[in-house]
Amino acid sequence: MTRGGLWISGLAMAGIAGVYWLALLGTPTERWQGLSQKILYIHAPAAWAALLAFGLVGVASAAYLFLRDIRLDTFAEASAEVGLAFSAIMLTTGPLWGRPVWGSWWEWEPRLTLTLLLVLLFVGYRALRNALDFPEDRARYSAVVGVMALVLVPFVHLSVYLFRTIHPQPVLLKPSAPSMPWEMLRTLLTSIGAFTLLYIGFVTARYGIGRRRQQEAG
Amino acid sequence: MTSFLSAAWGVAAKDIRVELASRTAITTAAAFGVLTLVVLNFARDPTVVSLATIAPGALWVTAAFAGIVALNRSFSMELEQGGLDALLLAPVGRGAIYLGKYLANLAFVVVVDLIVLPVFVLFFNVAPTPALVGILGLLVLAAAGYVAVGTVLAAMTVRTRFAELMLPVLLLVFMVPPMLVGVQATTRLLGGRPMGEIVGWFWFLILYDVVFITLGLMLFPATVDE
Numbered sequence: 172m173t174r175g176g177l178w179i180s181g182l183a184m185a186g187i188a189g190v191y192w193l194a195l196l197g198t199p200t201e202r203w204q205g206l207s208q209k210i211l212y213i214h215a216p217a218a219w220a221a222l223l224a225f226g227l228v229g230v231a232s233a234a235y236l237f238l239r240d241i242r243l244d245t246f247a248e249a250s251a252e253v254g255l256a257f258s259a260i261m262l263t264t265g266p267l268w269g270r271p272v273w274g275s276w277w278e279w280e281p282r283l284t285l286t287l288l289l290v291l292l293f294v295g296y297r298a299l300r301n302a303l304d305f306p307e308d309r310a311r312y313s314a315v316v317g318v319m320a321l322v323l324v325p326f327v328h329l330s331v332y333l334f335r336t337i338h339p340q341p342v343l344l345k346p347s348a349p350s351m352p353w354e355m356l357r358t359l360l361t362s363i364g365a366f367t368l369l370y371i372g373f374v375t376a377r378y379g380i381g382r383r384r385q386q387e388a389g
Numbered sequence: 390m391t392s393f394l395s396a397a398w399g400v401a402a403k404d405i406r407v408e409l410a411s412r413t414a415i416t417t418a419a420a421f422g423v424l425t426l427v428v429l430n431f432a433r434d435p436t437v438v439s440l441a442t443i444a445p446g447a448l449w450v451t452a453a454f455a456g457i458v459a460l461n462r463s464f465s466m467e468l469e470q471g472g473l474d475a476l477l478l479a480p481v482g483r484g485a486i487y488l489g490k491y492l493a494n495l496a497f498v499v500v501v502d503l504i505v506l507p508v509f510v511l512f513f514n515v516a517p518t519p520a521l522v523g524i525l526g527l528l529v530l531a532a533a534g535y536v537a538v539g540t541v542l543a544a545m546t547v548r549t550r551f552a553e554l555m556l557p558v559l560l561l562v563f564m565v566p567p568m569l570v571g572v573q574a575t576t577r578l579l580g581g582r583p584m585g586e587i588v589g590w591f592w593f594l595i596l597y598d599v600v601f602i603t604l605g606l607m608l609f610p611a612t613v614d615e
Contacts, residue, residue, distance in 0.1 A: 288565055291562055295555075295559040295562065296559075299545070299555060302550045302555055303549055308548065311611050311612070312545040314611065315545065315611050315612055316545075318604070319604065319608065322600060322601070322604055323563055323566070326597055327565060329593065330565070330569045330593070331569070
């Protein structure tokens with residue numbers, strides 16, 4: 172499991188190297204934002220992977236409460252940890268882009284606020300896991316928090332939208348056609364693919380480590 | 390249904406009797422709330438920022454912190470004296486235990502809010518208008534939601550190391566939506582805005598309450614099963 176995950180991760184890393192090459196050499200520079208726009212090709216896919224990771228923690232948590240299969244908990248643990256890693260990429264690349272384009276490192280803007288709160292919640296999730304000694308308790312308690320986190324998201328989303336938004340509007344997932352030239356879209360989609368693969372690789376490897384730890388503990 | 394409610398009421402009445410016997414938790418949480426109001430008053434430059442500007446935020450931060458202090462005691466008291474085991478052995482459903490603990494916790498938080506609100510009016514020079522009734526309504530509706538979350542979380546964090554730290558770390562994130570809404574609505578109420586502008590915020594809080602009380606009833610059994 173762990174070995175397979177590392178192979179997938181290696182493949183995904185090669186894909187991300189390709190994304191760098193494609194983004195810097197094979198994609199036109201955006202007219203207004205200049206070179207700083209290239210951060211998008213890392214930032215948005217990392218954010219996607221982080222949200223995918225946290226979402227799957229919620230789904231696995233709910234499934235655990237019904238099925239009580241410890242493997243679901245091991246998966247949730249792996250996904251939460253990998254999600255925090257991708258969040259770190261998202262939260263460092265975001266301000267790097269925000270400074271030249273917005274003129275400030277940070278803005279209390281809906282999507283930033285939502286993702287920051289999610290990250291903080293999953294930091295708490297990890298802290299709770301670490302503070303529990305018995306695997307059974309840990310699995311149940313963290314599943315409860317995982318489900319509550321999933322339910323909280325729409326409320327945070329709704330409440331933070333009461334503030335004005337200056338985040339770029341969706342260019343990809345929206346009712347009308349993507350508002351982006353094909354060369355840029357190609358790079359972005361390649362990157363999303365590579366990051367999704369990296370997520371799968373990381374989670375598989377981390378899941379393998381979690382399972383081995385359980386077997387060693389008996 | 391009646392036995393469910395009477396069992397829940399039994400659990401709540403027990404907690405309230407214990408608290409009335411000592412009144413330690415409520416007085417401590419209220420004192421903590423008043424202290425927070427005092428500290429927040431100094432968290433500004435009085436020549437630049439007026440009291441009225443920070444008043445809504447100060448009230449809600451205070452209510453949130455005092456609420457956490459009040460919630461922390463909910464299960465620690467049970468655990469210290471082995472009360473939780475006795476409660477779980479009693480022939481009442483887990484849902485009734487949750488509802489009972491929830492009602493008692495909500496009562497504590499509302500009493501603390503009732504003490505904090507007049508002190509807030511005094512310290513922040515708020516005009517005693519009917520708007521205060523609306524603000525109290527907001528505080529109660531917000532508490533009804535985050536206490537539902539807090540009761541589930543406290544049942545778990547009490548069994549962890551660093552329980553007093555773990556509860557706020559998890560609960561504060563859940564408090565953000567009701568607090569954010571509360572501050573916005575309070576600002577408008579204190580500014581004398583028409584009710585039509587504010588009513589939507591109340592609905593948001595009611596929706597939050599319904600969802601998280603339902604979720605609490607569903608999830609609480611998983612926090613006490615052995």
